[in-house]
Amino acid sequence: MSSADVSPRNGTAAIHAERLCRHYRMGETLIRAVDGVTLTVRAGEFVALLGSSGSGKSSVLNLIAGLDRPTSGSVVVQERDLAQLSREELSHYRLHTVGMVFQSFNLIASMTLAENVELPMRFAEVDRGKRDSLAREALTRVGLRARMNHRPSELSGGEQQRAALARALINRPQLLLADEPTGNLDSRTGTEIMNMVREFNQQLGMTVVMVTHERALAERYAQRLIFLADGKLVGDEANPVVVSAAGIESSGRETVRP
Amino acid sequence: MKLPDLTELAVRNLRESLLRNSLTTVGISVGVASLVAMLSLGIGLQQLASRRLMKSGLFDTVVVTSRRDLRNFAHEEERSGPAPGESRILDESTRQEIEHLPNVLEAYPDIRFITELRYEDKPHLTMVSALPESAKSNDAFEQMQGRFFSSDMAAEVVIQKAFAEELLGKTPKSGLDETNVASLAAPLLGKELVMRYAQREASPATSSSAAKGAAKDTSVASGDENLASVAYSVVSREHKLKIVGVADLDPESMRGPTRARVFLPLKLAESLHVMQPTDLREISRAATDQPAYSSISVRVKNPSQIRSIEDAIKKMGFNTFSILDATRSLQQFFAVLDLFLGIFGSLALAVASIGIVNTLVMAILERRREIGIMKAIGASDGDVKKLFFAEAGAMGILGGVIGVALGWAIGQAINLGTNIYLKRQALPPEHFWAVPWWLVGAAIVFAFVVSLLSGLYPAGRAARLDPVQALRYE
Numbered sequence: 001m002s003s004a005d006v007s008p009r010n011g012t013a014a015i016h017a018e019r020l021c022r023h024y025r026m027g028e029t030l031i032r033a034v035d036g037v038t039l040t041v042r043a044g045e046f047v048a049l050l051g052s053s054g055s056g057k058s059s060v061l062n063l064i065a066g067l068d069r070p071t072s073g074s075v076v077v078q079e080r081d082l083a084q085l086s087r088e089e090l091s092h093y094r095l096h097t098v099g100m101v102f103q104s105f106n107l108i109a110s111m112t113l114a115e116n117v118e119l120p121m122r123f124a125e126v127d128r129g130k131r132d133s134l135a136r137e138a139l140t141r142v143g144l145r146a147r148m149n150h151r152p153s154e155l156s157g158g159e160q161q162r163a164a165l166a167r168a169l170i171n172r173p174q175l176l177l178a179d180e181p182t183g184n185l186d187s188r189t190g191t192e193i194m195n196m197v198r199e200f201n202q203q204l205g206m207t208v209v210m211v212t213h214e215r216a217l218a219e220r221y222a223q224r225l226i227f228l229a230d231g232k233l234v235g236d237e238a239n240p241v242v243v244s245a246a247g248i249e250s251s252g253r254e255t256v257r258p
Numbered sequence: 259m260k261l262p263d264l265t266e267l268a269v270r271n272l273r274e275s276l277l278r279n280s281l282t283t284v285g286i287s288v289g290v291a292s293l294v295a296m297l298s299l300g301i302g303l304q305q306l307a308s309r310r311l312m313k314s315g316l317f318d319t320v321v322v323t324s325r326r327d328l329r330n331f332a333h334e335e336e337r338s339g340p341a342p343g344e345s346r347i348l349d350e351s352t353r354q355e356i357e358h359l360p361n362v363l364e365a366y367p368d369i370r371f372i373t374e375l376r377y378e379d380k381p382h383l384t385m386v387s388a389l390p391e392s393a394k395s396n397d398a399f400e401q402m403q404g405r406f407f408s409s410d411m412a413a414e415v416v417i418q419k420a421f422a423e424e425l426l427g428k429t430p431k432s433g434l435d436e437t438n439v440a441s442l443a444a445p446l447l448g449k450e451l452v453m454r455y456a457q458r459e460a461s462p463a464t465s466s467s468a469a470k471g472a473a474k475d476t477s478v479a480s481g482d483e484n485l486a487s488v489a490y491s492v493v494s495r496e497h498k499l500k501i502v503g504v505a506d507l508d509p510e511s512m513r514g515p516t517r518a519r520v521f522l523p524l525k526l527a528e529s530l531h532v533m534q535p536t537d538l539r540e541i542s543r544a545a546t547d548q549p550a551y552s553s554i555s556v557r558v559k560n561p562s563q564i565r566s567i568e569d570a571i572k573k574m575g576f577n578t579f580s581i582l583d584a585t586r587s588l589q590q591f592f593a594v595l596d597l598f599l600g601i602f603g604s605l606a607l608a609v610a611s612i613g614i615v616n617t618l619v620m621a622i623l624e625r626r627r628e629i630g631i632m633k634a635i636g637a638s639d640g641d642v643k644k645l646f647f648a649e650a651g652a653m654g655i656l657g658g659v660i661g662v663a664l665g666w667a668i669g670q671a672i673n674l675g676t677n678i679y680l681k682r683q684a685l686p687p688e689h690f691w692a693v694p695w696w697l698v699g700a701a702i703v704f705a706f707v708v709s710l711l712s713g714l715y716p717a718g719r720a721a722r723l724d725p726v727q728a729l730r731y732e
Binding site: 062065067068087088091092094095096098100102106107108109110111119120122123124125128167168171 | 259260262263267270271274627628630631632633634635636637638639640641724725726729
């Protein structure tokens with residue numbers, strides 16, 4: 001395993017999953033959405049989780065995001081075992097450590113962009129005045145300052161996803177988790193969004209884990225490609241095209257099958 | 259999440275499904291309105307009843323007598339406390355002492371005597387009684403013709419209907435007494451009565467200052483200094499009085515000072531020093547200007563305080579008498595009535611609370627995705643729970659405020675309607691509807707609490723929602 005040389009206790013490891021399993025029952029059948037996945041993501045790395053639908057890539061992302069709990073195994077993010085955290089601690093982790101973007105943007109329809117962006121700060125109990133200026137700043141950064149008082153339905157898909165990115169970054173998390181961020185966008189706006197994600201990865205040093213089924217997209221942006229099929233890790237290769245922002249030299253293709 | 263943010267988000271969410279939430283709020287307000295209407299009816303009736311009782315003077319009065327009066331009501335009391343012969347005399351200083359007790363409105367002496375009144379040179383013998391100014395509000399004088407005394411010292415009388423008939427030479431009819439007071443009053447108002455009475459007058463030779471001088475003289479054989487001053491004259495006097503009012507009251511039904519046929523202002527009656535039956539008994543005081551009273555009527559602020567005031571007066575060494583039990587059982591009756599009215603009123607609110615549960619559960623189904631998003635971006639279970647609580651609470655407070663207003667309006671409408679009816683029946687208007695401030699506050703708080711309780715289940719359910727499940731479906 002190429003990533004096995006990085007120990008989970010090593011400071012450079014942002015995420016370490018060990019024999020991660022997520023099983024659930026659907027009627028009589030047991031579905032192994034995630035089945036014994038072991039992987040490590042270094043701090044500042046841009047990793048793509050690839051696989052066909054039902055391969056378990058989104059499930060792995062949800063486990064890393066602390067939205068779901070593993071059936072067995074562990075996910076350690078920044079030296080915290082998410083399986084051991086209480087519900088309260090998990091929500092705190094999601095609030096401060098993780099920023100998420102989704103295929104369907106997931107902005108709250110009844111709120112303006114500014115309100116959507118400042119919502120995580122309300123949960124974090126940031127003062128109103130500070131909230132307003134930070135939300136404005138974040139929306140300016142993604143080029144939506146003029147649209148901040150519009151509702152999501154009044155915006156294009158690309159604009160909505162940019163607002164979602166602004167929201168994901170508002171509490172300054174170290175981890176950006178993106179679930180098919182360009183899935184609902186045309187290729188031009190998709191490129192625009194991906195350039196922004198890459199910018200956050202390189203300029204802010206955020207660790208990025210992106211789930212996608214588009215290999216081409218992954219190869220254009222991710223430093224490492226992890227392949228999943230039927231809940232199992234079936235491939236983990238460095239991307240020679242993309243040079244890591246964290247300064248890790250890509251060492252050619254190597255594929256490991258567990 | 260902080261409270262202002264919570265409130266803001268809750269109100270925003272309520273506005274999103276305006277129709278549904280408005281209907282739920284209307285449900286709460288109808289519930290609160292029925293509760294307020296029922297309770298204010300109960301409270302109003304209670305106030306009406308106690309107002310009537312207070313006016314009758316029956317339940318807020320303690321009659322104080324001296325233990326020296328052996329014809330008294332409670333014989334067992336004579337065994338405790340000082341012996342009659344050694345106990346205190348009811349006089350002006352005692353009256354002031356009683357008047358200064360807490361919760362006492364006033365204490366006035368009962369002055370009553372039988373004497374002769376001349377009208378157009380014909381003598382009439384009857385019971386005369388003195389009334390304090392406060393008796394004006396006694397409902398015995400509600401249907402009075404003419405007016406009450408112009409002042410406490412005015413040479414004026416109010417006479418009772420039967421006495422008016424006597425003065426006019428009419429024989430009172432037995433059975434149904436339908437004589438119109440107005441027709442009796444018309445020829446009498448403004449006319450003059452001459453009252454003949456026996457005045458007690460201290461003899462100048464043995465006035466109290468002379469008695470003190472005598473006491474210094476050790477040669478007084480009796481050794482009892484008071485005996486030296488025992489002497490007074492009884493002088494026949496006349497006083498002219500103007501008839502200012504004719505009261506339509508039945509003397510046999512009334513108690514205390516109103517049980518007479520002719521009424522004088524209290525201060526005037528006191529100044530006359532009319533010979534009282536007690537004067538004979540209190541012979542040791544007879545020479546002073548200060549008369550002893552046969553009894554004192556004490557009016558208290560609230561019938562519920564009668565017992566404590568009675569105890570305080572008993573401690574001073576007097577006998578007391580009051581009617582207690584009637585108010586007690588009345589209070590009990592109203593407590594039960596209020597309870598039942600409250601339960602019926604609350605039924606509507608209970609139905610409304612089911613409406614809240616329903617609305618919020620619907621909101622969870624509709625807002626599954628939104629809840630999932632909030633959790634994904636970092637909302638804790640507590641945040642989601644609080645948000646739903648805030649929505650329930652906001653509907654509760656709003657419904658409570660509207661409900662109180664509605665209940666008040668219903669009460670006013672019924673009050674108005676009833677008074678129009680009473681007016682048509684030629685009855686005096688009544689205020690049997692009362693919405694005290696505490697009821698306003700309590701109803702809103704109650705609506706709020708009931709709403710929060712209704713929000714308990716939906717909020718818990720929303721908080722437990724699995725974000726992965728919630729976000730899965732478009």
